[in-house]
Amino acid sequence: MPTMVEAVGLTRRYPGASAPAVDAISFSVDEGEIFGLLGPNGAGKTTLISILSCLTPPDAGSAQVGGRDLVRDQNAVKRMTGLVPQELALYPSLSARQNLLCFGGLYGLRGADLLANIGRVLAMVGLADRANDRVETLSGGMKRRINIAAGILHAPRVLFLDEPTVGVDPQSRNFIFEGIEALRQAGMTILYTTHYMEEAQRLCDRVAIVDQGRVIALDTPRALIDAHGGVVMLVVEGGDAAPAAQALAGLERIVRASAADGQILAQSRNPAAILGRVVEVITAAGLQIRAVEILEHNLESVFLDLTGRRLRD
Amino acid sequence: MLTVMLAIARKDLALLIRDPGALIVLFLMPLIFILVMSLALSGLYSPGGSAVAIAFVDEDGGPFSANLVKSLATSGGFDVLTNGPNGKLDRPGAEGLVVSGKAQAALIIPPGSSDAVRARLTRSGTGTVEIVIVSDPALSPQVLGPIRGAVQGLAEQAAFLVAAPGGIDLLVSHLQTGGVSVPPEFAAALKQQAASGMAGAGNLVAIKEALPAGISSDRRPNAVEQNVPAYTLFGLFFIAMRLASNIIDEKQLGTFRRLLAAPVRRATLFAGKLLAFVLVNLVQVAVLFALGVLVLPRFGLPQMTLGAHPENLILVSLAVSLAATSFGLFLAAVARTEAQANGIGLILILVSAMLGGVMVPRFVMPGFMQRIGWISPHTWGLQAYQDVLMRDAGVAAILPDLGILLLFAAAFFAVAVWRFRWN
Numbered sequence: 001m002p003t004m005v006e007a008v009g010l011t012r013r014y015p016g017a018s019a020p021a022v023d024a025i026s027f028s029v030d031e032g033e034i035f036g037l038l039g040p041n042g043a044g045k046t047t048l049i050s051i052l053s054c055l056t057p058p059d060a061g062s063a064q065v066g067g068r069d070l071v072r073d074q075n076a077v078k079r080m081t082g083l084v085p086q087e088l089a090l091y092p093s094l095s096a097r098q099n100l101l102c103f104g105g106l107y108g109l110r111g112a113d114l115l116a117n118i119g120r121v122l123a124m125v126g127l128a129d130r131a132n133d134r135v136e137t138l139s140g141g142m143k144r145r146i147n148i149a150a151g152i153l154h155a156p157r158v159l160f161l162d163e164p165t166v167g168v169d170p171q172s173r174n175f176i177f178e179g180i181e182a183l184r185q186a187g188m189t190i191l192y193t194t195h196y197m198e199e200a201q202r203l204c205d206r207v208a209i210v211d212q213g214r215v216i217a218l219d220t221p222r223a224l225i226d227a228h229g230g231v232v233m234l235v236v237e238g239g240d241a242a243p244a245a246q247a248l249a250g251l252e253r254i255v256r257a258s259a260a261d262g263q264i265l266a267q268s269r270n271p272a273a274i275l276g277r278v279v280e281v282i283t284a285a286g287l288q289i290r291a292v293e294i295l296e297h298n299l300e301s302v303f304l305d306l307t308g309r310r311l312r313d
Numbered sequence: 314m315l316t317v318m319l320a321i322a323r324k325d326l327a328l329l330i331r332d333p334g335a336l337i338v339l340f341l342m343p344l345i346f347i348l349v350m351s352l353a354l355s356g357l358y359s360p361g362g363s364a365v366a367i368a369f370v371d372e373d374g375g376p377f378s379a380n381l382v383k384s385l386a387t388s389g390g391f392d393v394l395t396n397g398p399n400g401k402l403d404r405p406g407a408e409g410l411v412v413s414g415k416a417q418a419a420l421i422i423p424p425g426s427s428d429a430v431r432a433r434l435t436r437s438g439t440g441t442v443e444i445v446i447v448s449d450p451a452l453s454p455q456v457l458g459p460i461r462g463a464v465q466g467l468a469e470q471a472a473f474l475v476a477a478p479g480g481i482d483l484l485v486s487h488l489q490t491g492g493v494s495v496p497p498e499f500a501a502a503l504k505q506q507a508a509s510g511m512a513g514a515g516n517l518v519a520i521k522e523a524l525p526a527g528i529s530s531d532r533r534p535n536a537v538e539q540n541v542p543a544y545t546l547f548g549l550f551f552i553a554m555r556l557a558s559n560i561i562d563e564k565q566l567g568t569f570r571r572l573l574a575a576p577v578r579r580a581t582l583f584a585g586k587l588l589a590f591v592l593v594n595l596v597q598v599a600v601l602f603a604l605g606v607l608v609l610p611r612f613g614l615p616q617m618t619l620g621a622h623p624e625n626l627i628l629v630s631l632a633v634s635l636a637a638t639s640f641g642l643f644l645a646a647v648a649r650t651e652a653q654a655n656g657i658g659l660i661l662i663l664v665s666a667m668l669g670g671v672m673v674p675r676f677v678m679p680g681f682m683q684r685i686g687w688i689s690p691h692t693w694g695l696q697a698y699q700d701v702l703m704r705d706a707g708v709a710a711i712l713p714d715l716g717i718l719l720l721f722a723a724a725f726f727a728v729a730v731w732r733f734r735w736n
Contacts, residue, residue, distance in 0.1 A: 039650065053574045058736060078576040088566035089325065094330040098324065105320020106575035 001030035003132045004158055004189040005052065009061035012047050021047040023213035024061065029158075029191060034184055036204030036221075037193040038299060040311050044213040045193040046086060049160045051189065053083045067157055079107070082156030086163045086193075088143045089150070092136035096127060096146050099135060100153055107154035121149040124182065126175045141172025148176065165199060177203065195311050197299035209303055216306050221299060228302040229255055230271035232278055234264045244285040251277055260308050267305050271296065297301040316351075317577050321585025322592070325559060329593060335555050339593065343548030343601055351540045351614050355428050365460055366392045368407035368419040377442075380471035385420075390463055391596040408525035411449050418460050419525075421445040430472045430517060443519045444468060464634025465520055534674065534699055537617045539607030542698035543671040546691055548601065549594050549630075549637050550662045556641030557654035573735065583730075587638045594634035598626070621705035629701060629711060632718035633694040639722040640690075642729035665689040690721040 006028045013020040022044045029035040037045045048058040052063060054074045065077045067136040090099050097118060104114045122128045125145035127138075135143060148164055161180070165173050180190060180203060194200055200207045201221045209217040209224070217224055236244070241259035248257035248266050253274055257266040264282065268274045271294045281290060295301035303311050331337050349510065371378045387394045397406040407419035421443050429442045446464060448457050461672060563569040572582055605617040619626065640661075648654035666672060668682070669691020675683050686692045697714035700706035 050570075050656055055570060055573055075576040078574060081574075083571065083574040085567050085570050087567035089571045091328060091566070091568060094324065098327055102320050102324035103571060103575070105316055105323075106572065106577055108316050108576075110316050110320075 001032060002115045003028050004031040004033070005029040005035075005063070005065050005191065007048075007052070007061070007063040010048065010051055010058045010063055011060040012051055012056060012058050020044075020059075020213050022051065022058075023240065025210075025213070025215050026061075027208050027215060027218060029189060029190050031157075032187050033205045034096055034180070034190045034192055034203050036200040036207040037210050038190065038195070038197060038200045038204075038303070039193075039205050040195055040303075040309070043195075043210045045210055046162055047213075048190065048210070049083070049162045049193060051234070053160050054078055055083075079154075080157045082154065082159045084148050084151035084159065084161045084164055086166065088147050090143065090146055093134060095132050095134055096122065096138070096149075099146065100150060104153045109154060117153050117155070121153050124152075124179050125149045136286035139169070139172075141168040141175075144168045144172055145175060145179075147308070148179065152183065152188075156188070158191065159183065161190060161192045163193055165194070165196065174297040197303070197311060201299050207299065208305060209299075211303075211307050217302065221294040224299060224302045225297045228305045229267050229269045230297050231295045231301040231304055232266045232268065232271045233293045233295065233304065234266075234278070234282065234289055235262060236264055236280045236282060236287040236289055237262055238288045239286055243289065244282050244287055246267055247281050248278060249283065251281070254278075256305070258308065263308070265304065265308065267301075269297075314578075316582050317575075317581055318585035318588055321582065322589040323447065325586055325589035326592065329555065329589070332555075338551050338602060339548060339597055341553065342551070343544045343597070344604060346547065347540050347601065347604060348609070348612070350501070350544065351536045351609060352612060365390060365418075365456075366410075366416040367405055367460070367464075368394045368395060368402055368410045368416040370402050370404050370407045370419060370421045371395065371709040372404070372424045373422040373426040374424075376472055376474045377427040377430045378422040380474050380553050381422065382421075382467055384467045384471055385464075386468060388463065405526070408447055409562065410727065411447055412525050415449065417456060418513055419447040420464060421447065421523075427475055430475045438498075442472060442517060443521050445521045445523050447523045461520060461522075465518065468518040468520070471515070476517065533613045534703060537605055537609050538703055539674055541602060541609070541617055543666075543674075543695055543704060545598055545601040546633060546669070546694045546698065547662075547666050547671050548597055549633055549694075550640065550666070550691070551598075551642055552590050552594055552634070552637050553641035553662065554655050554658040556586065557644035557648060557658060558651045559586070560642075560645035561648065561651045561654055579730075579735070583642060583726075587635070587642075590638045590641065591631070592709055595627075595630055598630045602626070617702070620702045620715065622701060625701045625708060625711060626698070628708065628715060629694065629697040632697070632715045632722070633690070635722040636690045636694070636718045636725065639725035639729065642733075643725040646729040646732040646734070652735065665691050668692065670695050690718060693717045693721075712727045 008026050010022055010025045011020055012022040025044075025048060027035075038046065039045055047056065051058050052065065053072065054070060054077055057071060066080045068076040068080070070077055088107075091102070094102075100118045100121070101114065104110075104117060109117060118131070121126065122131055125148055127142060127145055127149070130138060130142065135146060138146065144164060144167075148161070151161070152159060165176055168176070180192070183190060189219065192200070192204060204221060206218065206220050207224060208215045219227070239260060241264050245257045245259035245264050245266075248254055248264070251274070253268050253270065255263065255267045255269070259265075266274065266278050275292070279289065279292075295304060300311055369382050369385065371382065372633055380475070382393060382395060385391050394410065395402055397403070397410075404419075404421055407421070409418070410416040411419050426442055426444065444464075446461060448460075560569070562574070602619070606619065610616045644654045644658045666689075668686040669675070669689035670678075670686065671691055675686055675692065678686070693714045695710045697706075697718070700711050700714070704710070
């Protein structure tokens, strides 16, 4: 598969910020791939999308989309890409169709072509019958779907979807997922940011886990989960947790163990099976257990293992 | 590029039409201002009323002027002033009365007028009699017209009283030389009949209009000619706040990110926006001027005409609109919130409108205030409108005003592009 998006060392620091929002990020996305950017709020995902959709220039690094340079060949890149921003970027007092007429016009679409495209994308998001309704009268989920329709109206080769399911009802979420899968079938390359690990796991061919402006892991969801496994997380008190964590690390079937802020993480391929031993070791160390949580194999446990924090903190 | 501009413009028009607040500010507000201010101030702009004071300068000293002053005084329509503080009124004294507003007009009867009147009949009409009406340019034509008509009639009558007896004498003498005897009673009756019956039938007297010495020939506007263009201009500039709000709204909605993510040059984006708002401005002008021409006369206000070159109103409106919409971009660039844009915009527009003669005409302002007014785009817009409406100005005459308005537009646009926060 040819490479569709190639980012090398992208960096962006906002004026007055203590740390860069995006810190030397590199990755590449193949044509037709759904590539996930998974990370908590504030990880730098939206800034990365802004750079790739030519809204924010990078301070350092470079990127190519469809072989065109992001900075030097901005218009070509913009024509090839579609953006679905995280916020509902629609005119509430205009109808869905009027919104799409405007956004299609921005890409030079007009006349019968434009109307046909509007019909196509509205059908895809399941809102063909609401075309003449004002956007402000639609439900949150429907607005989200129109928001997506506006991003794919001009049939871009690469689509940037920035948290497209925030605050939507399950029905709309399914429509969105089905729509995205249909777009993949049609050969569109998709960059998908989310802080919902279920979405990344379900939709993405590969996932880059982003935290504090950096990519801390990048692979298929399966490989990431296999590498990092499940996690037993305990909140303890009554002494230093570090020696207990060290003792745990030596146990059979525990891949890794660490302690921070009165919290002990023990990672294992089969966290439920090691729980009894873990509790024994910690009690023997004179600590009291305040809470226990077992996270089975998923991207959430991968993130926790990598950062010691949860995605939705 | 055109497709893109039209897409943006059409969308912005649709947004505006769905915003009742905007429509009230842009259309209803100036409309109400025009109506109320024109009715309230109609007396201010057209002095006059029942008693017309007329200063009478008798440089003739003959029977013509004596007859005229008598008939003016007895006609009942005039309050005739013949004496100034230093005795008999002279021309400078009379002009002083006109300028100070104590007289609406001065009537000057030049020396030798009586002789000229006599000569007019006795020498086969070669003599010319010209009297002069001096009026303040602020005097509305609605007042000056009747004065002029009445003076013309009375002057014809006075002239005939002077000329007719000589003419009849001549006629009688001609008849007698032909051997016919005319009874003296018949001759006397003929004289009297001619004087009263034929008065006003011919044009014995020409009236020349003049302005007091040192007063420029600019005709001053009446209440409608002042208020319709002034408050139209006022309303046009309010578009700036709508435009600024529109842009700030787009930034908050996030739609601005979409516009910027599209392969659209920033100048095209701005141009599309300006197109929509300039169109709205032109509709405002059409509606408000139609009000001035068609509706206000029904309220008993003076009739407004569009001048000899009404098509030039479009040029003026375009120049004003470019200045106003560019000012809107400027507001969007310097203000961070909609409230700021509205606050800053309102203050600047009100001050500019005041300095520019929208609320109070500039000709009543002291000299230094008139000079400060040069920094207001309203000054140049109003001047251009009134030149077209009242002075039949052609393109050449309003070119300087248009140029200055476009300079304002360019300056606002440049600052807007320079200071605009694209992210």
